[in-house]
Amino acid sequence: MKYxxxxxxxxxxxxxxxxxxxxxxxxxxxxCGRCSSSCPMAEFMDILPNQVFMLLQEGNVEPLMxxxxxxxxxxxxxxxxxxxxxxxLAAVMEAIREKQLRKNYDYVDPYKVEExxxxxxxxxxxxxxxxxx
Amino acid sequence: MKKIMFYPGCTLKGVAKNxxxxxxxxxxxxxxxxxxxxxxTCCGAVYGLAQDSVKFTIANVRNLIRAQEYSKEIGDNRxxxxxxxxxxxxxxxxxxxxxNRDKLKTLKLFMDEESExxxxxxxxxxxxxxxxxxxxxxxxxVKKPLKxxxxxxxxxxxxxxxxxxxxxxxxxxxxxxxxxxxxxxxVVDYPLKNECCGSYHTVDKKEIVGERxxxxxxxxxxxxxxxxxTSCPLCFFNLxxxxxxxxxxxxxxxxxxxxxxxQLMAIAFGKNSDDVLHFDRxxxxxxxxxxxxx
Numbered sequence: 001m002k003y004x005x006x007x008x009x010x011x012x013x014x015x016x017x018x019x020x021x022x023x024x025x026x027x028x029x030x031x032c033g034r035c036s037s038s039c040p041m042a043e044f045m046d047i048l049p050n051q052v053f054m055l056l057q058e059g060n061v062e063p064l065m066x067x068x069x070x071x072x073x074x075x076x077x078x079x080x081x082x083x084x085x086x087x088x089l090a091a092v093m094e095a096i097r098e099k100q101l102r103k104n105y106d107y108v109d110p111y112k113v114e115e116x117x118x119x120x121x122x123x124x125x126x127x128x129x130x131x132x133x
Numbered sequence: 134m135k136k137i138m139f140y141p142g143c144t145l146k147g148v149a150k151n152x153x154x155x156x157x158x159x160x161x162x163x164x165x166x167x168x169x170x171x172x173x174t175c176c177g178a179v180y181g182l183a184q185d186s187v188k189f190t191i192a193n194v195r196n197l198i199r200a201q202e203y204s205k206e207i208g209d210n211r212x213x214x215x216x217x218x219x220x221x222x223x224x225x226x227x228x229x230x231x232x233n234r235d236k237l238k239t240l241k242l243f244m245d246e247e248s249e250x251x252x253x254x255x256x257x258x259x260x261x262x263x264x265x266x267x268x269x270x271x272x273x274x275v276k277k278p279l280k281x282x283x284x285x286x287x288x289x290x291x292x293x294x295x296x297x298x299x300x301x302x303x304x305x306x307x308x309x310x311x312x313x314x315x316x317x318x319x320v321v322d323y324p325l326k327n328e329c330c331g332s333y334h335t336v337d338k339k340e341i342v343g344e345r346x347x348x349x350x351x352x353x354x355x356x357x358x359x360x361x362x363t364s365c366p367l368c369f370f371n372l373x374x375x376x377x378x379x380x381x382x383x384x385x386x387x388x389x390x391x392x393x394x395x396q397l398m399a400i401a402f403g404k405n406s407d408d409v410l411h412f413d414r415x416x417x418x419x420x421x422x423x424x425x426x427x
Binding site for chain 2 (some may be wrong): 020021022025040041044071072074075077078080081082088089090091094095096108113118119120121122124125126129131132
């Protein structure tokens with residue numbers, strides 16, 4: 001893959017914001033791919049976890065804002081405990097979601113949830129906490 | 134009877150009555166009265182991962198402060214949770230405010246009546262409490278050993294991750310296996326014991342959870358298990374209820390009953406009445422599989 005980095009990704013405001021919200025230095029990722037090979041949700045993602053870091057390192061945040069991946073991550077922390085440089089990938093996924101949720105975006109509409117009578121309270125509480133502002 | 138603080142959490146009060154009652158009853162057999170924490174509130178189910186977020190921490194710190202007051206009355210600083218999500222949240226909040234004292238200061242701005250959190254509450258999962266009690270000692274209370282029952286131990290995520298809250302080794306835990314063996318059960322080597330069930334996606338993307346359930350239950354069949362034992366009410370719901378979706382999509386899929394490890398404890402201790410086990414709360418009934426020990 002041949003590509004040119006147009007601007008200094010360290011100065012990219014979106015990247016800075018994601019780093020600030022997550023508390024993670026995304027530039028320490030060296031693309032080993034252990035996160036993607038560990039991820040139980042990878043088969044349902046459109047951009048793999050290591051590719052998310054590649055895009056961030058390039059300062060190319062736009063594709064992440066329309067990607068399914070941050071909304072497919074279940075915050076199971078498998079990648080987080082396996083990352084050789086100690087990055088908390090789940091926190092970075094959360095930061096990408098937060099960037100959108102903080103603009104009052106509802107990924108899930110609580111009023112349209114089905115099966116309310118059988119779902120455990122923790123299912124709904126956790127879902128709304130991750131997917132609504 | 135010794136007294137110890139117990140944080141039940143919302144789900145145990147409703148759909149997971151089978152987890153609550155079997156936990157309380159099994160602890161009673163061991164000589165412990167689980168005392169429900171007064172005025173507890175929801176733990177929030179998932180911990181906030183954003184650095185600047187305090188909203189996910191405040192309810193848990195309130196619970197910890199209430200536990201701090203109640204612990205003085207009871208004389209034991211251990212706060213026992215059995216729901217994996219509750220355990221994870223309470224423990225993370227405790228570690229978080231102990232590491233970041235500034236966060237505790239910010240949280241105080243939102244709390245008028247609560248006292249200072251001094252940080253001496255020992256949040257434990259019920260399995261840790263049992264290990265501390267002594268698995269060898271538990272053997273003496275087993276009346277009906279679960280001999281011949283093949284159990285796949287399932288930890289899920291929140292008992293093991295992130296690393297700072299892990300109740301055992303993050304990659305190869307054995308605490309649940311060790312308990313199940315004491316109860317007389319045969320523990321199968323279940324390679325997916327710490328893989329995610331799909332968690333809260335069960336609300337808006339249940340097909341994904343159906344696929345996860347298909348994989349987790351099929352592999353449990355392949356390694357020869359009769360039941361899967363868990364401690365998390367969300368894992369329980371996903372693995373139990375979402376077998377419906379797995380079956381619809383994969384016609385050759387075979388159902389498997391899911392149980393809480395505390396139900397197996399209650400059965401092994403001879404406490405097998407309906408008001409302890411609540412098998413009516415299961416989508417796939419474990420009655421037939423567990424019949425020899427009931």
